Amino acid sequence: MAEAICLGELLIDFVPTVTGTGLTDAPAFVKAPGGAPGNVAVGLARLGIPSAFMGKVGADAFGHFLAATLAESGVDVSPLVFSSEARTALAFVSLRADGEREFMFYRHPSADMLFTPQEVNVGAIQQAKLLHFGSISLISEPSRSATLHAVDTARAAGCLISYDPNLRLPLWPDADAAREGMLLGLKKAHIVKISDDETAFLTGTDDLEQACKTLWHDELKLMVATRGRDGCVYFTPSFTGAAKTFTVEAVDATGAGDGFVAGLLQGVLADPTAFTDKTKLGELCRFANAVGALATTIRGAIPALPDRKKVLEFLRDQ
Incomplete structure (x- = not known):
């Protein structure tokens, strides 16, 4: 049984x-x-x-490759469905010399955009402890309604809701639609991982602390704002803090933020009291920073994600 279900694009x-x-x-x-x-x-x-993935891919070679890749990594793919109407999404990623990237997407539409509310595996959600999702599946119908249905089901079942706004402006009709959709997801979350670029986009201010205060709502337990090489800042109802990141030879930043999210969520699931303990949360964010840093050292997102042993060895050497 999966403790965490991740929903959205593959x-x-x-x-x-x-x-x-x-x-x-x-x-x-x-x-x-x-x-x-x-x-x-x-x-x-x-x-x-224990994690599971929920969403939709094409019933094509790439879709089956993705399903097999997740399964080989230990992810439960039973909530994943296949589409005969559209193909699996593609993204061409341009890597700059500093490891940062730009995207060109092929999804006109892609299978993930056609995920419907009827295809949401309600039973899997009701057995989980946490549902994680991002903003991409909120861009268009029917995936928007499917995502909101899954989130509402998880909230009703008492799950923690984790959200990553994950700004990809070229995929939205316009900037206003992006803000509205990204904020819709944020308002339903208990845990939010957000970047400094995203806080600035959503609030119009470069003052990170002020932006996070503007985005805060009463149901939030934790908001973590990542700042690239400057580490992260975290906010709870009771305290704030910061954690430094690590210097590595970055090859490809694709998936670094997702690695950070995984590092953060594993700690929250292992010890829910981390929300209320500043020392524990600081150590957890340090661990998440290490996961994110290691994820930049190999090309590609999933191939670069480290296991626990590698992260702990890395931290011992710092």
Whole structure:
């Protein structure tokens, strides 16, 4: 039985074989499994948390490859459904010299966009402790209604709700639609992982603390704002704090934030009192920072996500 269910998009990232080149100049691409919720599901499984993935892929070679990849990583894919109407989503990822990336998506529509409320596995959600989702599945119907149905089902069952706004502006009709959709997901969450770029986009201010206060609502237990090389800042109803990140040789930042989310959620599931203990939460964010840092050292998202042993060895060397 899965403790955590991750819901949303599952896709193929095509990553250039060389760093520091644009899509037009890349000599070749490597196929890598990806999609933020899928990355988190694998990250959790590798860190020892029973996880499942819920969503939709094409009944094509890429869709079956993704299902097999998640299953091989220990993720329960029984809530995953296959579409004969649309193909699996693709994303071509351009890596700059600093490991940061740009995306070009192929989803017109893709199978994940066609996930319906009727395809939500209610039984799996009711047996879980946590549901994690992102904003991409809120962009269009029917996946928007399916996502909201899953979240409402999880809330009614007493699950923790984890949310990553995960801004991908080119996928939305416009900036206003993106803000509305991203805020809709945030309002239903107990745990939010958000980047400084996303707080600025949603609130119009570069003052991170003020932005997080603006986004805060009474049902939130934890909001963690990531700041890239500057680590993260965390907010609870009782206290705030910060955790430094780690210096590594970054090759590909794809999936780093998802690794951070997995590192954070595994600790929350293992010890729910981390919400109310500043020392515990600081250590947990340090662990999550380590997972995120290690996820940048190999090309591709899922291939780079570390297991618990690797994270602990890394932390011992710091």
